[in-house]
Amino acid sequence: MKNHFNIIVIGGGAAGFFAAINIAVEHPNASVAILERGSVGLQKVKVSGGGRCNVTHAEFIPQELVHNYPRGEKELLGPFHQFMTGDTMEWFEKRGIPLKIEDDGRIFPQSNSSQTIIDCFLKEAEQLKVEVFYNHSVNAIQKKDPLWDIQTSKGDFKAENIVIATGSNPKIWKLLEGLGHHIVNPVPSLFTFNIKDYRINDIPGVVAQNADIKVLGTNLESSGPLLITHWGMSAPAILKLSAFGALELAKLHYKFKIEVNFIQVSYEDTIVNLKALKQDLGRKQVFNYSAFELPKRLWQKLVLASAIFQDTRWADLNLFQLEALSAQLTKAVFQVDGKSTFKEEFVTAGGVDLKEINFKTFESKLNKNLFFAGEVVNIDAITGGFNFQNAWTSAYIVSKSIAV
Incomplete structure (x- = not known):
């Protein structure tokens, strides 16, 4: 089993797959892997929007979109100028996933099935040769210059860059504290x-x-x-x-x-x-x-x-x-x-302190070549597709920022 990659994404959810896919597009010669602790990934995608996957919301002005984020409003304004709702819709439609806007502004795949989004991610990852390792729970993360050393329940991995996309994961937050990051105490948000x-x-x-x-x-x-x-x-x-x-x-x-x-x-x-x-x-x-x-x-x-x-x-x-x-x-x-x-959509306020992140790149200010995507940081939103939009935006910017 290969265990040395240019980029390893920790977390096989929406932000993790979106980051890995876009990284592979931006760096076609790089080796990219996803480490997922479960036997399957994308489970939050599966249950979102009542099983239909509310991929984003029909708000196309960054200054208005940020008002839907109780935590992260100020920090997301710049990133939303780089990638937001219209870009998300274009990304999926370019991959054969037509979307529709409902009367309340929520945006879903026309298929009305979250499986459409899951299948899209799995297909893209396979075509781009992104390796996905299931049942790999991360137990330790250490920097051994110039590489990151990642210890999992099924072996060790090395990478030049790592992207943390695990969502609200207390175990990963504890590991990040060991790297010097401050974690804002998580509480339920929705x-x-x-x-x-x-x-x-x-x-x-x-x-x-x-x-x-x-x-x-x-x-x-x-x-x-x-x-x-x-x-x-x-x-x-x-x-x-x-x-x-x-x-x-x-x-x-x-x-x-x-x-x-x-x-x-x-x-x-x-x-x-x-x-x-x-x-x-x-x-x-x-x-x-x-x-x-x-x-x-x-x-x-x-x-x-x-x-x-x-x-x-x-x-x-x-x-x-x-x-x-x-x-x-x-x-x-x-x-x-x-x-x-709220249904099965568990969202928390809390996570990596926003002051410790460079929002032009979503890279850690404390650890070089450590990036974040999605809800692992202290950003959350109201219901309606906004949490997914944060995942897409942060993951996309990471793919543009990461150097191989």
Whole structure:
């Protein structure tokens, strides 16, 4: 078995394969290998986007794209000028993978299958003679000038350059600490909120399309679709809060209160609207009329929570009930008690300290010929394809920067 390579990529995920493939394109005479600890690679690609692989997001202006990164916003601005969404789309389409943009801006392969992306990577790696070593867990990384010495569970390797693309891997972070790097303590970044509350019990799957959410006692707030689930709340409005509030919510041990405006209308204006409905719909039952385009099941839960009976007519509503219903619609408070992983897409805030990386090259400032790609560094994003875009951008720049 050959064990000396010009470039070794540690990590057989999205960033690892993308880096290795582009390195092989840039340096056709170089020997390139991937070390993957599992028996198969690209497992995060497989489950992403519900099995469809959300490869990136339709945001084509670097200054706007960076706003989706709670950690890494400043550092990614320059890299995104070199390689971003349009470049990602072109890269895949040149390799026979047509992509499509959905209404919410997420970009998927037209096949609607993550296997399309996996097959593309495996095919490219094979054609470019990138060697992939599965079941090779890295146990030690040492610099023995001028080479890197990498000890794995199945033998030792040597390389002139190494690229760390392992994602959130505590074992690799520990090895990097041994090389002098500081690791920012990792905490979950994308997660849903666990809420047990009679107002949302028994209505999983209901979506309030336009909601405003605040975490009480903090400056955290977000807007967007809100999904009620079996365990609480999810969807973009919640996930954005979880990403931008990752550190703050961890300090709260994931126990806090949120205030939800289900209709994005002020409390005062809602009372005015409800009084108008009282005049117009006097003989109709409040329970059976869903106002403000709210899903009927959610409307009915909020009506009952406002001390309004099922047979109450609009004309019979008193001021107390109008005010209570307005409060439930615009400033309902829910107790969050814990979190759950968003689908299988586990993302963390934390990793290699950004101050120790040269973002023109993604090379370590502390160790020459040591490069990083993807989430192994302290960069993470909200859901919607943005974490993959960071992987593609960093991996591509590494391929341009690495010297053989």
